[in-house]
Structure formats: C-alpha cells, structure tokens
Amino acid sequence: MPEVELTLEWPDGGRSRLYSPSTVILEHLAPGQTVTVAELRAKGTLALRQASERVRARYGFACTRADEEERRLLERAAPFGDRERVGILSA
Template identity: 45%
Template sequence: MPEMRFHIRWPDGTEERCYSPSLVIKDFFVPGAAYAVPDFLARSRDALTIASDRVAARYGMPCSLALGQLQRIEAAGRAFAASPDAQVTVLLFED
C-alpha cells in the first residue's frame, strides 16, 4: 500500500509530521488550507479510519500506526477545544 506523510501546523504554531498508510488523506485535505479544529479532527478521524480499514482488508488487521496517529491528533486537538477560532493548517503532502 502506498503510505504517505502529511505536515500540519497547530494553532499554537507547532508543526507536526503525520503518518497515513494510504493516500486517502488527499481526499480529505488540501495543502495550504486551514481547517477549524473540530473539522480537522473529524476529517482526520474519517481519513485515518478508512486508511486503517484498507490495511485490515488487505492484511487482516487494522493499521496500528494509523490508529496511533489518530490518537495523537485527537489528544493534541483537545488543547484547542476552548478556542472556537483555532485552525489547523495542512502544510504539505509527502508521498
């Protein structure tokens, strides 16, 4: 399966390199676009769940790396829950 990395910037300026076991991320995000934190979290959840499910369909078990990445994204996103204007910017895709 083609895996990829995607780079994001959290509302506090912290940048993170994230992992996906599938290119499905490209269906959910656009490089250079900013997303409200709840929207970013929902899109991440959908995309990484689909990616993990694709791994499960092919190899018989979900992708622990994708699910771990989702957990890290959701944990980091909680820090910005009280800031309704907070946005996450998708910086670039790394195929």
C-alpha cells in the same frame, strides 16, 4: 500501500506530522488547506479509520499505527478551540 505524511501547523505556531498508511487521507485533508480544529478532528479521524480499513482489506489486519496517529491527533488538538485554524502544509 502508498503512505502519506502531512505537516500540520497548529494555532500556536507549532508543527507536527500526521502519518497515514494510505492516500485516502488526501481525500479529506489536502496540502494548502486551512481547516478548523473541529474539522481536523472529524476529517482526520474519518480518514485514518478509512486508511486502517484499507490495510485490513489488503492484508487482513487493521493498521495499529493509524490508530495511534488518531490518538495523537486528538491529543494534540485538545488544547485548542474548535474554531481555531490549522494549516495543512505538505504531503
């Protein structure tokens, strides 16, 4: 499956990488977008769960790395307010 890594720029100026085992994430989060932290949590969680299910459909097991990425995304987003903005910089 084609993997995707996005670079996120957080409200504090910090950057992090978001890994997905599937391009389905690009249907939810695209380079060049700016989204609120609340949107990032919702879209990122949905996209990573869909990506994990695509792995399950193809290989017979879920992607544990997608689960870990979801946990890391939510943890990284926690200090910020729902309306603060996050930039999606690259894929």
